Amino acid sequence: MQKLHRQMDTQPSKSPEVSASPRIVVTMPAYNAAKTLLKTFNDIPKELVSEIIMVDDCSHDETVSIGGSLPIKVIRHPSRTGYGGNQKTCYAEALNDGADIVVMLHPDYQYDPHKIPNMVAPILSGDADIVLGSRILNGDALKGGMPLYKYIANRALTTCQNLVLGANLSEFHTGYRAYSRRFLETVPFRRNSSNFVFDAQILCQAVFFGFKIGEIPVETRYFPAASSISFWPSVLYGLGVLWSLCLFLLAKASWFKAPLFQK
Numbered sequence: 001m002q003k004l005h006r007q008m009d010t011q012p013s014k015s016p017e018v019s020a021s022p023r024i025v026v027t028m029p030a031y032n033a034a035k036t037l038l039k040t041f042n043d044i045p046k047e048l049v050s051e052i053i054m055v056d057d058c059s060h061d062e063t064v065s066i067g068g069s070l071p072i073k074v075i076r077h078p079s080r081t082g083y084g085g086n087q088k089t090c091y092a093e094a095l096n097d098g099a100d101i102v103v104m105l106h107p108d109y110q111y112d113p114h115k116i117p118n119m120v121a122p123i124l125s126g127d128a129d130i131v132l133g134s135r136i137l138n139g140d141a142l143k144g145g146m147p148l149y150k151y152i153a154n155r156a157l158t159t160c161q162n163l164v165l166g167a168n169l170s171e172f173h174t175g176y177r178a179y180s181r182r183f184l185e186t187v188p189f190r191r192n193s194s195n196f197v198f199d200a201q202i203l204c205q206a207v208f209f210g211f212k213i214g215e216i217p218v219e220t221r222y223f224p225a226a227s228s229i230s231f232w233p234s235v236l237y238g239l240g241v242l243w244s245l246c247l248f249l250l251a252k253a254s255w256f257k258a259p260l261f262q263k
Helices: 037-042 063-068 083-096 113-124 148-165 181-186 198-208 231-252
Strands: 006-008 024-030 051-056 073-076 101-104 130-134 177-180 213-217
Touching: 024 037, 024 083, 024 113, 037 063, 051 063, 051 083, 063 073, 073 083, 083 101, 083 181, 083 198, 101 113, 101 181, 113 130, 113 177, 113 213, 148 198, 148 231, 177 181, 198 213, 198 231
Parallel strands: 024 051, 024 101, 051 073, 130 213
Antiparallel strands: 006 213, 101 177, 130 177
16 A cells, blocks of 8 residues: 555544445546546456445436446436535445445546555545545646646645645645545535535535545546536636635634534
């Protein structure tokens, strides 16, 4: 297993309570992933993973039919819910199925499924409640194809988030994540946005409720078939991140506690 590179510990956290053979569930929030779904599935280490759940958010391609041909659980939303809404279904379903650790893996092959053992190791050892796959730790985000404007925005927002949250993470904006069951059962993630800012809000919740966040380095892979948020939605996402930080500060000061910071 790869050593955990960084860890942020806001308060002492109990070791995760998992069974002797922890149930690791991989969730894939899918939207128009027909070109990459099979490749992503093939690279998942089946000897470690107990179950794979794909939640389709009304794709217009063959994502559902391809998923149905694989030994995975396929759930299809009757209408679009958004990226955050998709994650809510993923995590709720995984918890219902008895997951001890839930891994979010995009089925667009932008993140390497072979890294799943490295993602879950810090949670199994009790060193982290959440593990992020950082594209920045390797120092090759731009070489991996990350657009320059996305890289600049990533660094600027991450700096703001570290300052406000009192953290020391290399990246807050990765889509490759692993969560302990205790974390998902504690934070009110169902109250978060159904859009992309869900990812920022759940990390604000992690700090607010005193959970430990770890990171491992992962490769950056941008290519035509990989999903990517476009420019103007990226701008809205950035504003949403900043607003989430404002809500965090208000909640910490006990001036106003938004629902996402209420258990």
